[in-house]
Amino acid sequence: MTSRSILSADEDGSTARDIYHQLRGVIMSGQLGANERLPTVRQTATDLGVAQGTAAKAYKMLEQAGLVVSRTAAGTRVAESAAVLPRAIAQRIRELAEEASATRIELDDVINVLRLVWRTNSGPNRDDTKESEQLEQNPVRE
Secondary structure (H helix, E strand, O other), X not given: OOOXXXXXXXXXXXXXXXXXXXXXXXXXXXXXXXXXXXXXXXXXXXXXXXXXXXXXXXHHHHHHOOOEEEEOOOEEEEOXXXXXXXXXXXXXXXXXXXXXXXXXXXXXXXXXXXXXHHHHHHOOOOOOHHHHHHHHHOOOOO
16 A cells, blocks of 8 residues: 555545546556555545545445455455556656656656667657657766
């Protein structure tokens, strides 16, 4: 389970559907990877200032949509089929983003390097050839 809050409270409180959409966005954006644990229903309710029943309803909606799997004692986890990225990759991306931000590296620089590394490992992509040429002309600072 993540120690940081992945949801934000609305000023007028959140409905189950609002919570569902927030969590769906977190899952679909890759912020939570396959098998990563969601906050407990109780924690979600506390974070958002809503009743536990409202949070539980949102979790049930996620389960019905096939985005999460709930098991007693194991908590609610992102379903394998719903995750954009495997858990380990999502975690490494978060760590990369935190470190890059802490060292004040520009997002575009990180993305360009990632694209170059990707191409080196998997071959050139016809849509990224121009970007690759630009990156090679502008070396990365260390």
